[in-house]
Amino acid sequence: MAELLQIMVAVVAVGSLYALIALGYTMVYGILKFINFAHSDVFVLGAWVSLVLSVMIISALKLAPGSSPPLWIAPLVLIAAMVVCGLVGFAIERLAYKPLRKAPRLNVLITAIGVSLLLQNVGQLTGFAVAKDDDGKTIATVPFGPSPKRMPSLLPETAAPDPNLAKPLVLIQPVDVFIFVSAIVLMVGLQYLVFRTKFGAAMRAVSFNTETAALMGIRVDRVISVTFVTGAMLAAAAGFMYALKYPGLNQTAHETWVLLGLKAFVAAVVGGIGNVRGAVLGGFLIAFIEFMGMYCFSKYLDPVLHTNMGTNLRDVYVFAMLIFVLLVRPAGILGSQLKEKV
Template structure:
């Protein structure tokens, strides 16, 4: 029972983390129909910027104030949003009408650039660092003799809040209406007076801010920040992407569902089947999904038009 509750808790936290990152993939895909390969690097950037900010504000030690975590998080999200805006403006916008393969290669180029620029001595350097403890170490409460730490609760609550906020934004505001219009048809939206460029920019900024939130929470939970070109970050992004595809890419609710599902498979697969091969299960799910239901769980199948 203890093990089960423990795994369930892990599923929830990991699923929340994947959901935050998957939302960025899904938002960008929904609007521009391309996979933002550099998204996982924005996550990395968010985590490292949070580390730098916490250091600059003198909260690297233990006794940081209560408001430290929200402040660091908001600043990191703002910085990542700025980064996302810059990437879109400089690298992706000139290729809006280009074949998708070119956009994909550019995205890989951007990803490589961020990874390796981050490793420069002047920026974050090549050594892994320990993220400062911005949240209390003491467990918040206990469920079936499993201690639930603050950071897990923060992760889940924050993710739920951000997802609800996003849902509201997409379906209840004028901006969201514009986003959905652009996603439906860029040309028609432009003819109806929707400022397409602005909407795309804002989408990128929202996605990047969510990615940064994911990155910061990752850092707070696992503490260890590897160098920016480490394969671990890419794997994190890749799994979030698989979650977005499984849920139905372009679908906000689908991304959350897929994230929880992927986390469930990974955690319970590692817990009960084999602890060595969790990645294998995740990619297996991706391939099975693409074979039998390429549109994902909640996605609607699109007919390829001539």
């Protein structure tokens, strides 16, 4: 029981991350009807910007060795990462996607792949130093360099319970709570923006029919920009939280990032792409499938097969889920089938 509860803690934390990234995919798809392939790279950017900023702040504070960093760093870095990624998202939309507003969707898709490649590979250039440790050794660079780095821990950690305890405890780290709370705050904020404000109404109008919305006096370009920026900021927040939870960050063109972005996209599809609530639902569902898949495979199949790959196949479960959803309900759980006009 405790084992399952422990899994649920991970599901909630990781599900929040997926949901945050999926929101960006789904919002852009809702408005421009294309998959923003570069979205997952914005998420990666968010994670790496958080790492560099944290390292810079901590080294500037010159903390006494062994002391934990002050708590205010975390929200500060979060906001800074969101701002940086928001700006990058704005630039991407203006420079790469806006010239293609009237182009076939295939071209936009190719451009998105181009932007994705660009972000990945610029991100792992050998950068110039922005922070050095006491010995004068470079510890953070911009861009981020071709090798993995470690995010400093910004939140206190609960010590793991004694494994020999008769009744095993469920361990909830502060980082899990932080992720869940801030994800919920951001998602509620987004719900408010989309469904309760005038600007949200404009977004929904553009999503429904761009031309008509333009004729009604909505400034479509501005709506699209804001949508991109919002999506990028949510991705940045997810990136920051990911870096807190899994501090060993791979270089930006590493395969693990692609799979993470892919899973978030699957979340958006499963929930119903274009549907904001669906993305949140999908995020948690995908995390659930992923962790339950690992648990069940390791527990029941690995002993039979004499293997030890239950956890290594975590992405496979999610992908199987995607195929299943595409076969059974192609529009996703909360999505509606689109009709093409003839």
